[in-house]
Amino acid sequence: MFSAGVLSLLFLVVAELSLSVSGQGVTYGDVLHNILTGNITNYEDSFGVIEYYSEQPFSATANISIASIDNAEVLNGTIQLYEWATFGQKWGDAVFLNLFMKYNGQANNYLESDDLKRDLIKLADGNDTLFRIWAESSSDEDLSNLYQSLHKGE
Numbered sequence: 424m425f426s427a428g429v430l431s432l433l434f435l436v437v438a439e440l441s442l443s444v445s446g447q448g449v450t451y452g453d454v455l456h457n458i459l460t461g462n463i464t465n466y467e468d469s470f471g472v473i474e475y476y477s478e479q480p481f482s483a484t485a486n487i488s489i490a491s492i493d494n495a496e497v498l499n500g501t502i503q504l505y506e507w508a509t510f511g512q513k514w515g516d517a518v519f520l521n522l523f524m525k526y527n528g529q530a531n532n533y534l535e536s537d538d539l540k541r542d543l544i545k546l547a548d549g550n551d552t553l554f555r556i557w558a559e560s561s562s563d564e565d566l567s568n569l570y571q572s573l574h575k576g577e
């Protein structure tokens with residue numbers, strides 16, 4: 424598990440290295456996968472009000488307004504990952520990271536989460552094409568498979 428300090432340091436590294444994070448030991452992909460599987464440590468005393476808006480295609484728009492009583496630093500780091508994802512047109516990643524922020528950045532195995540599936544179905548709002556686009560634009564194979572499993576075919 425990451426300690427809190429290591430996690431925030433990684434986010435800084437991720438943010439500063441532009442697209443060439445690989446070779447630095449821990450990549451954007453590693454951090455994303457750790458978030459997906461709940462392999463992170465939540466802060467216990469990190470209050471902050473997070474206001475963030477970023478308009479993006481394919482229902483990946485972020486519109487976050489959260490007073491987090493315990494996890495603001497993780498949310499701040501996640502915004503950086505989200506910006507990275509949208510910069511790289513990884514819409515599937517961005518959609519997940521957006522929901523992760525709405526869940527207050529809680530550690531959870533999201534790959535097995537019915538709540539996440541339900542929220543993704545709600546977000547797609549009957550548009551099956553979105554699942555395909557999210558699957559194709561996810562940098563994480565497990566996340567891509569999750570979208571694929573929700574895609575009923577056209």
Ligand SMILES: *[C@@H]1O[C@H](CO)[C@@H](O)[C@H](O)[C@H]1NC(C)=O
Binds near residue numbers: 425462
């Ligand atoms: C959890 O994250 C740490 C730090 O990156 C890594 O060393 C470890 O292998 C991860 N554990 C799993 C089960 O992925």
Ligand SMILES: *[C@@H]1O[C@H](CO)[C@@H](O)[C@H](O)[C@H]1NC(C)=O
Binds near residue numbers: 552
């Ligand atoms: C479904 O989403 C795609 C991608 O955003 C869009 O191009 C398409 O028009 C949408 N379809 C419907 C029926 O809304």
Ligand SMILES: *[C@@H]1O[C@H](CO)[C@@H](O)[C@H](O)[C@H]1NC(C)=O
Binds near residue numbers: 486
């Ligand atoms: C963002 O979310 C707030 C609260 O749900 C809502 O009032 C506002 O209209 C949203 N903004 C946009 C641009 O969708």
Ligand SMILES: *[C@@H]1O[C@H](CO)[C@@H](O)[C@H](O)[C@H]1NC(C)=O
Binds near residue numbers: 471495496
């Ligand atoms: C989150 O980021 C904002 C803007 O960069 C900063 O003002 C705030 O102190 C940060 N909060 C935490 C808890 O890291």
